[in-house]
Amino acid sequence: MRKIYVFDTTLRDGEQSPGVNLNTREKVEIALQLEKLKIDRMEAGFPAASPGDLAAVNAVARAVKDVTVIGLSRSRENDIDAVREALQGAQDPCIHVFLATSPIHRKFKLRMEKQQVLETAQASIRYAKKYFSKVEFSLEDAGRTELDFMAEVVGMAVREGANVVNIPDTVGYLNPSEYGAIFKYLKENVPDIEKVQLSAHCHNDLGMATANTLAAILNGADQIEGTINGIGERAGNTAIEEIAMALATREEFFEAKTGLVLTEIARTSRLVSKLTGMVVPGNKAIVGANAFAHESGIHQDGMLKEKTTYEIMTPESIGLKESKLVLGKHSGRHAFREKLLDLGYELSEEQVNDAFAKFKVLADKKKEVSDEDLLALLEEKLIDTPEVFKLETIFVAYGNESTPTARVRIATADQTIEEEAEGNGSVDAIYNAIDKVTGEEVTLADYSIKSVTHGKDAQGEVHVVLSQNDVAAQGRGLSTDILEASARAYVDAVNVLIEKRKTFSRRERATL
Numbered sequence: 091m092r093k094i095y096v097f098d099t100t101l102r103d104g105e106q107s108p109g110v111n112l113n114t115r116e117k118v119e120i121a122l123q124l125e126k127l128k129i130d131r132m133e134a135g136f137p138a139a140s141p142g143d144l145a146a147v148n149a150v151a152r153a154v155k156d157v158t159v160i161g162l163s164r165s166r167e168n169d170i171d172a173v174r175e176a177l178q179g180a181q182d183p184c185i186h187v188f189l190a191t192s193p194i195h196r197k198f199k200l201r202m203e204k205q206q207v208l209e210t211a212q213a214s215i216r217y218a219k220k221y222f223s224k225v226e227f228s229l230e231d232a233g234r235t236e237l238d239f240m241a242e243v244v245g246m247a248v249r250e251g252a253n254v255v256n257i258p259d260t261v262g263y264l265n266p267s268e269y270g271a272i273f274k275y276l277k278e279n280v281p282d283i284e285k286v287q288l289s290a291h292c293h294n295d296l297g298m299a300t301a302n303t304l305a306a307i308l309n310g311a312d313q314i315e316g317t318i319n320g321i322g323e324r325a326g327n328t329a330i331e332e333i334a335m336a337l338a339t340r341e342e343f344f345e346a347k348t349g350l351v352l353t354e355i356a357r358t359s360r361l362v363s364k365l366t367g368m369v370v371p372g373n374k375a376i377v378g379a380n381a382f383a384h385e386s387g388i389h390q391d392g393m394l395k396e397k398t399t400y401e402i403m404t405p406e407s408i409g410l411k412e413s414k415l416v417l418g419k420h421s422g423r424h425a426f427r428e429k430l431l432d433l434g435y436e437l438s439e440e441q442v443n444d445a446f447a448k449f450k451v452l453a454d455k456k457k458e459v460s461d462e463d464l465l466a467l468l469e470e471k472l473i474d475t476p477e478v479f480k481l482e483t484i485f486v487a488y489g490n491e492s493t494p495t496a497r498v499r500i501a502t503a504d505q506t507i508e509e510e511a512e513g514n515g516s517v518d519a520i521y522n523a524i525d526k527v528t529g530e531e532v533t534l535a536d537y538s539i540k541s542v543t544h545g546k547d548a549q550g551e552v553h554v555v556l557s558q559n560d561v562a563a564q565g566r567g568l569s570t571d572i573l574e575a576s577a578r579a580y581v582d583a584v585n586v587l588i589e590k591r592k593t594f595s596r597r598e599r600a601t602l
């Protein structure tokens with residue numbers, strides 16, 4: 091099994107993400123976590139960029155013990171000297187020198203001819219070699235560089251004693267077969283190429299950074315460069331966790347692996363996201379919140395029967411506790427029943443079906459049904475009051491300069507009744523309309539409302555107490571809409587009241 095060296099540039103290319111600025115303390119914190127992840131090499135910054143970055147690279151080099159710390163430098167002596175200063179006292183100081191080689195960069199940015207590029211790169215590698223035992227040289231924008239010129243520059247770097255030669259697809263322009271072919275070409279056409287490690291450094295402008303990096307590995311790359319969570323300039327860099335897990339999951343295909351402690355991936359991802367402020371999208375491969383979450387019924391059923399039906403790697407392998415079965419509108423009975431058991435409810439088949447029907451109605455209104463939602467729903471369901479009146483629909487017209495009006499449709503055993511009424515407020519109008527339907531003379535003795543779950547789409551629970559003569563009845567209503575919850579609570583209380591009245595008169599008759 092070939093070892094692929096991992097060069098992490100979260101603290102340099104990753105920090106080049108617009109809006110990201112890590113201070114020294116933050117860089118050291120990330121560096122220490124990267125050390126636990128057991129990356130091989132770490133680019134801690136660009137010392138010539140600012141005194142702050144120089145100091146941060148220095149602090150990182152002092153803090154970590156088992157990782158080679160690297161500073162980036164243009165092909166200029168001043169920049170190289172800045173790296174020397176930053177890495178003073180480092181155990182294994184290494185420099186990364188770069189110069190662009192593509193026609194576009196030569197002509198418009200550097201304003202150099204090919205020969206000047208070659209000579210400038212050569213001079214900088216020579217200068218760097220005087221002070222550093224390990225030198226990496228990068229041909230910036232190699233992806234758009236003529237193959238023969240690329241081979242010429244790489245050949246020069248080999249002769250000058252560079253240890254690693256990096257072939258960046260700086261603007262994420264290539265596709266996997268083109269990028270892989272470059273490595274094959276260099277291996278076949280550059281004399282003594284085996285004296286250096288070839289490195290892949292990809293950007294994600296067309297979403298191909300991971301695929302391109304894997305293509306490079308298949309064609310002989312020894313090292314891959316990337317960042318945690320794929321952060322970086324523009325659309326970002328290759329996400330290291332994606333490469334590590336692709337190799338680990340398909341070992342038989344790639345016949346190569348990294349030395350990463352995979353179970354540190356989730357923790358590293360969380361830390362980088364927290365300190366850079368770059369939120370990881372839910373659907374991000376490996377580390378997104380949904381990467382091991384299943385919402386649809388068919389998948390959840392498969393997961394409950396055998397996890398490999400829908401998971402090609404385990405959450406435990408990246409340091410997460412377990413997969414998540416998220417209840418939502420696509421969920422089915424298997425996952426629902428499992429969740430009820432988790433919450434301590436062992437219901438009959440009929441009760442499960444009843445609760446499931448209610449859950450589906452709620453799931454249509456909410457993005458995700460939480461445990462609290464379910465508990466509220468179950469508690470409401472388990473109160474067994476016959477529904478003499480069943481609320482079907484409500485409609486409310488409200489304006490701050492007009493009288494609130496409500497229309498309700500309520501079903502009884504043999505008919506459906508619709509009534510309309512006005513009120514002092516929307517809830518009052520609803521209650522007046524319900525009174526018209528039920529014909530019950532009741533007094534609203536208490537009304538309270540609370541949110542039982544969180545967020546904008548939280549469920550509201552309304553609790554009412556109605557009284558009629560000496561009998562009081564409580565009712566509860568639950569909905570993502572407080573007016574609907576109010577109506578449900580009121581109708582529920584009327585039903586309870588009727589049930590109590592019946593029980594009461596049965597008892598009275600028995601006494602007589």
Ligand SMILES: CC(=O)SCCNC(=O)CCNC(=O)[C@H](O)C(C)(C)COP(=O)(O)OP(=O)(O)OC[C@H]1O[C@@H](n2cnc3c(N)ncnc32)[C@H](O)[C@@H]1OP(=O)(O)O
Nearest residue numbers: 106136138139140164165166188189190199200230260323
């Ligand atoms: C692909 C990459 O990610 S490369 C790394 C990119 N990262 C950064 O640029 C972050 C840090 N950069 C900085 O802080 C600043 O750009 C500095 C301090 C390095 C330089 O700042 P300034 O001296 O003001 O130059 P500025 O950034 O405006 O322009 C870059 C200069 O470097 C030259 N240059 C660019 N790359 C190289 C190189 N590899 N070797 C030598 N010179 C280079 C440019 O041609 C330009 O030169 P010019 O001033 O003669 O036209």
Ligand SMILES: CC(C)C(=O)C(=O)O
Nearest residue numbers: 188228230231258260
């Ligand atoms: C400095 C080099 C390696 C770089 O970041 C790039 O080309 O993307």
